[in-house]
Amino acid sequence: MADLGAACLWMGLALAAYSFFASAAGQLRGAPALVDSGRKASYVLVVALLVSTLSLVESFIARDFSLKYVAEHSNLAMPNIYTWVAFYAGNEGSLLYIAFALSAMSALAIWLAPASTRPTLAWTTAILMLIEVFFLAVMGFMANPFAKLPFPVPDGQGINPLLTHFGMFFHPPALMAGLVSISIPMAFSLGSLIGGKGGDEWIDAGRAWGVGIWALLAAGLLLGSWWAYTILGWGGFWFWDPVENAAFMPWIALTAFVHSIMVQKRRGMFRMWNIVLIDVAFGLALYGMFMNRGGPVPSVHSFGASTLGWVFLLFLAFGVAVPLAIFFWRYDRMRSAQRLDSMLSREAAFLVNNLLLLGIAFATLWGTVYPLLSRLFAEQEITVARPFYDQVNGPLMLALVLLMGVGPLLPWRRANLQSLQRALLMPGSAAVATMLLLVVMGIRQPYAVIGFGLCALVSASIVGEWVRGTLARRRSAGDSPVVGFVRLIMANRPRYGGYVVHLAVVMVALGVVGQSFYGVQRDVALMPGESVTVGAYTMEYVDTTALAFVDRTEFRTTVEVYRDGELLTVMHPQRTFHPAFNMASTRAAIRSTPVEDFYVVPSENREDGAVGFRILVNPLVWWMWVAGPVMIFGTVIALWPARATVRRPVSVASPAAGAAD
Amino acid sequence: MPLVLAIAVALLIVGVVAWPLLVRRRHPAAEQAAHDAPPADVGSLESVYEAIRTLQMEHSLGRISDADFREQLHEYRRQAAVILRDADRKAGEARDE
Numbered sequence: 102m103a104d105l106g107a108a109c110l111w112m113g114l115a116l117a118a119y120s121f122f123a124s125a126a127g128q129l130r131g132a133p134a135l136v137d138s139g140r141k142a143s144y145v146l147v148v149a150l151l152v153s154t155l156s157l158v159e160s161f162i163a164r165d166f167s168l169k170y171v172a173e174h175s176n177l178a179m180p181n182i183y184t185w186v187a188f189y190a191g192n193e194g195s196l197l198y199i200a201f202a203l204s205a206m207s208a209l210a211i212w213l214a215p216a217s218t219r220p221t222l223a224w225t226t227a228i229l230m231l232i233e234v235f236f237l238a239v240m241g242f243m244a245n246p247f248a249k250l251p252f253p254v255p256d257g258q259g260i261n262p263l264l265t266h267f268g269m270f271f272h273p274p275a276l277m278a279g280l281v282s283i284s285i286p287m288a289f290s291l292g293s294l295i296g297g298k299g300g301d302e303w304i305d306a307g308r309a310w311g312v313g314i315w316a317l318l319a320a321g322l323l324l325g326s327w328w329a330y331t332i333l334g335w336g337g338f339w340f341w342d343p344v345e346n347a348a349f350m351p352w353i354a355l356t357a358f359v360h361s362i363m364v365q366k367r368r369g370m371f372r373m374w375n376i377v378l379i380d381v382a383f384g385l386a387l388y389g390m391f392m393n394r395g396g397p398v399p400s401v402h403s404f405g406a407s408t409l410g411w412v413f414l415l416f417l418a419f420g421v422a423v424p425l426a427i428f429f430w431r432y433d434r435m436r437s438a439q440r441l442d443s444m445l446s447r448e449a450a451f452l453v454n455n456l457l458l459l460g461i462a463f464a465t466l467w468g469t470v471y472p473l474l475s476r477l478f479a480e481q482e483i484t485v486a487r488p489f490y491d492q493v494n495g496p497l498m499l500a501l502v503l504l505m506g507v508g509p510l511l512p513w514r515r516a517n518l519q520s521l522q523r524a525l526l527m528p529g530s531a532a533v534a535t536m537l538l539l540v541v542m543g544i545r546q547p548y549a550v551i552g553f554g555l556c557a558l559v560s561a562s563i564v565g566e567w568v569r570g571t572l573a574r575r576r577s578a579g580d581s582p583v584v585g586f587v588r589l590i591m592a593n594r595p596r597y598g599g600y601v602v603h604l605a606v607v608m609v610a611l612g613v614v615g616q617s618f619y620g621v622q623r624d625v626a627l628m629p630g631e632s633v634t635v636g637a638y639t640m641e642y643v644d645t646t647a648l649a650f651v652d653r654t655e656f657r658t659t660v661e662v663y664r665d666g667e668l669l670t671v672m673h674p675q676r677t678f679h680p681a682f683n684m685a686s687t688r689a690a691i692r693s694t695p696v697e698d699f700y701v702v703p704s705e706n707r708e709d710g711a712v713g714f715r716i717l718v719n720p721l722v723w724w725m726w727v728a729g730p731v732m733i734f735g736t737v738i739a740l741w742p743a744r745a746t747v748r749r750p751v752s753v754a755s756p757a758a759g760a761a762d
Numbered sequence: 763m764p765l766v767l768a769i770a771v772a773l774l775i776v777g778v779v780a781w782p783l784l785v786r787r788r789h790p791a792a793e794q795a796a797h798d799a800p801p802a803d804v805g806s807l808e809s810v811y812e813a814i815r816t817l818q819m820e821h822s823l824g825r826i827s828d829a830d831f832r833e834q835l836h837e838y839r840r841q842a843a844v845i846l847r848d849a850d851r852k853a854g855e856a857r858d859e
Contacts, residue, residue: 105764109771116775137782145778152771217806301806366809512825513816514834520825573822592815 103168106156107247113149113200114241116142117233120226128223128296136223143226144208146233150201154188157197157246161187167253170194170246176259176681178652186269187260192394192409193246195277200236202278207233210285215305218289221296228288232281235416243409259652262679262686268328275321276348280386282317283351285310286358287383287424290376294427299434301369307379308362308595309740315359316736318352323609323729334687334702336622336717338725341490346469347389350462354382357458360451363595367513368448369438373428376435378455380424385462387417392469443515450508457501464493491617499551502610505603506532506558509566509596524565531561544619552614556607563600590738598739605735608728615697615721624704626713636718638699639663643671645703645712654678656706660714662692662699669699674714676703698722807849810842 123139126132157170161184166172174190175183189195207229214222240246286307293303325345326338339345358378364371391413441448468485475483510524535557536550544550567586574585590597625633632641643659656676662669672690679686689702698719705713817838821831 102764105768105771108764108768112772112775116779119779134782138779141782142775142779145775149771149775152767305809367813510825512820513813515826515830517825517827517830520823524823524825569823570819573819577822589819593812593819595812596816 102156102159102163103165103247103249106153106160107245109149109153109156110197110237110245110247111241113146113153113204114234114237116146116149117204117230117237120146121230121234124223124227124230128227136226139223139230140211140226143204143211143230146204146230147201147208150197150204154197154201157194158184158188164257165253166255166257167249168246169248169250172250172254172257174257174260176257176652178650179257179260183260183265186264186273189273189277190260190264193240193244193248195273196236196240196244197246198274199277199281200233200240202274203229203233203236203281203284206278206282206285207288210289210306210310214289217302218293218306221292221298221302223292224295225288225292228291229284232284232288236281239409239412243412259679259681262653262677262682262684263332265686266328266332268324268331272321272324272328275317275324279314279318279321280348280351280389282310282314283355283379283383283386285314287379290379291424291427294376294431294434297431297434299372299431299436300438301365301372304362304366304375307375308359308366311355311359311362311379312736312740315352315355316733318348318355319732320729322348322352323725323732327726330722331689331691332686334689334704334715336620336689336700336702336715336719337616338722341465341468341485341487343469343472344389344392346465347385347392350465350469351382351385351389353458353462353465354378354385357455357462358382360458361455364448364451370441370448371452372435372437373432374455376428380421380428381459381462383424384417384421385466387413387420388466391417445511445516445518445521447508447511447513450504450511454501454504454508457497457504461494461497461501464497465490468493495548498610499548499555502552502555502559502607505606506555506562509562509600509603527565528558528561532558546618549614549618552610556610556614559603559607563604566600567597594741595739598735598737598741601735601738602732603735605728605732608724608731611721612723612725612728615724616719619720621718623716624713625716626705626707626711628709628711633714633716635716636697637664638669638718640701640714640716642712642714645706645710652679652681654680656703658703658712660690660701662701672701674701674703676706693723693726695723696720807842807845810838810845814838814842 120139120142123135123142125139127135127137127139160168160171161175162181164171164175164177170191170193171187174187174194179187187194189198207226211222211226211229214225218225286303289303289306289310293299325348329340330336330338358375361371361375361378365375391410394409394413441452443449468489471485472482475481506528507525510521510528532554536554539550539553544553567589570589571580571582571585574580574589575582578585578588580588621636623633623635627633627642629642629644632639634640639662641661641663643661645656645658648655648657654677656678658674658676660672660674662672670692672692674690675688677686677688678684687702687704689700691701692699698717700717700719702715703712704715707713814835817826817831817834820826821828826834
């Protein structure tokens with residue numbers, strides 16, 4: 102089956118190249134049949150890459166150790182359930198996954214393209230297929246997952262133990278698919294520009310794909326944080342690791358884009374700005390791929406042995422320079438249809454939101470590249486760690502949360518100051534009351550008090566909007582509260598879906614503020630029968646059982662946790678040694694409640710029978726993980742199609758209408 | 763078996779990609795008419811309707827003055843009329859062809 106996969110990989114490369122040339126040439130020469138053929142090639146590319154993907158998966162299931170990639174990332178002891186993870190555990194397989202994901206989403210994007218984009222759809226197809234050509238060519242010539250060993254080995258090296266975690270089934274694929282899919286809104290915008298359309302033709306497609314990809318990346322980032330929290334054994338969920346940052350920055354730029362595109366959709370403004378934003382997001386996504394694949398900074402997330410860094414650096418340069426050149430070429434066609442009427446308006450709030458988000462993205466970028474620059478120019482590496490990000494990004498994020506509370510209360514075009522004051526009265530009171538209550542309860546950290554106060558402001562602002570809107574519907578249409586609320590949401594899904602997403606962001610903020618300012622940590626070594634008190638909890642170490650397996654030794658520990666003298670729970674944290682990798686992995690035991698997490702992880706098993714434990718009490722972290730499904734729910738509401746705009750599949754290309762002049 | 767499957771995939775690819783080039787050559791007039799037919803801008807119309815709904819909501823909540831409401835409502839209605847007129851014109855042209 103590996104030969105079939107290899108053959109389909111080469112067919113995929115040929116197809117993507119053909120689709121690129123046919124789409125571009127067909128559009129330039131006004132040949133609809135050629136454009137149609139190029140488009141269909143992009144559809145059938147999915148089939149070729151699906152067969153290739155399934156072939157590699159089948160090779161893993163069959164443990165075909167004649168394949169170098171299978172031998173490097175699996176062994177006979179690996180449970181079959183981790184086949185999917187092993188598939189993208191290395192550079193070659195992850196590139197195949199990326200190419201397949203991009204082909205599938207590109208085909209869907211082209212098939213469902215709104216009518217307004219059809220005159221320039223061939224350019225969009227050509228751009229997407231050019232990106233496909235890059236990934237497939239890298240695989241074909243430099244990192245082929247179907248490359249064979251000179252002779253098969255009896256057993257493989259096995260899967261990286263850190264990847265044998267439930268979160269790994271979704272976190273890497275969501276992030277990889279999300280990052281590469283930023284190409285889609287970028288391709289719609291650039292395709293539109295190349296075709297001579299500098300207006301709003303691409304924004305429905307850009308918005309829908311932008312929001313969907315945003316949610317995918319958000320889910321990927323949250324799952325990654327959860328994975329780090331439960332398996333890395335240090336008790337945190339975000340390390341400001343360079344490769345973490347590389348996934349975070351495009352998401353932040355995309356967050357700016359999905360807000361800003363609403364202004365263009367509603368008012369025909371920010372046309373240039375939106376194209377700049379999506380190009381920035383695309384550039385940052387390419388930077389992330391460069392960092393991940395042979396980039397200059399080692400990370401728990403990167404493919405350490407990769408030598409593809411320079412190829413991805415070249416692609417990054419190309420991916421930044423070409424959109425920039427097209428932007429300047431079509432600069433004169435992107436004038437906004439409207440002007441900003443007032444700084445006290447929804448549009449102005451979106452603009453400030455964008456500036457804050459870009460501030461966070463570029464501060465993070467600076468922190469990520471600074472060690473490299475210092476190594477290059479000062480001949481000593483100066484590391485940038487959490488204090489830098491806390492000091493720079495912390496206030497910017499608080500300002501963003503404040504804007505989330507005020508922005509929804511502002512109308513489009515211009516606000517009436519008195520009505521804004523009236524609208525702010527209830528959320529502002531909720532924020533002040535929350536802060537006072539916290540101070541009375543003994544919480545004195547200024548950032549934490551402000552953070553919780555702003556969370557109250559946003560929540561009250563959103564709930565207030567729902568209540569007022571429902572009451573207004575009741576007055577005007579006589580709807581019952583439930584019917585009125587549902588109709589309110591359905592009448593403006595992007596807006597109210599966005600509010601649900603904002604609530605999810607508040608949940609994340611609660612977890613971040615709670616853990617950052619009020620997390621308690623203790624590192625102790627205990628003999629069986631000994632106990633330690635952390636916060637309101639007393640933990641007693643009971644015993645450890647060592648279980649030997651073919652590829653690992655597991656040390657399963659039992660601890661009892663008491664609160665107020667009563668047994669609360671019995672927990673089983675675990676530490677596993679993997680001789681093949683000469684490394685240990687840990688699995689934290691966590692008792693999670695909406696109030697706080699009790700977290701325990703064994704850090705070492707001593708010969709004298711003592712066990713080193715890291716014990717944490719992390720307030721409000723539970724809310725971060727609940728935020729994920731809420732965020733997805735809000736995104737589904739925001740993207741739910743209106744009856745009048747049900748997409749029709751593309752049936753006919755129309756290159757002449759949009760041919761470049 | 764892999765060889766047979768590879769040939770099947772290759773045939774599928776060649777067939778799908780070549781089909782538009784072979785079929786369309788036989789019907790150039792139909793193809794031209796089809797690709798010249800401009801699409802109706804349903805998405806833009808829905809956007810305008812949505813903007814009107816939001817405007818009415820913001821007005822009912824007292825967020826904007828009566829004068830601003832009337833001015834913006836007039837502007838959105840004008841935009842909707844332009845889109846509908848444009849769609850009618852395009853539909854008429856498509857029928858004539």
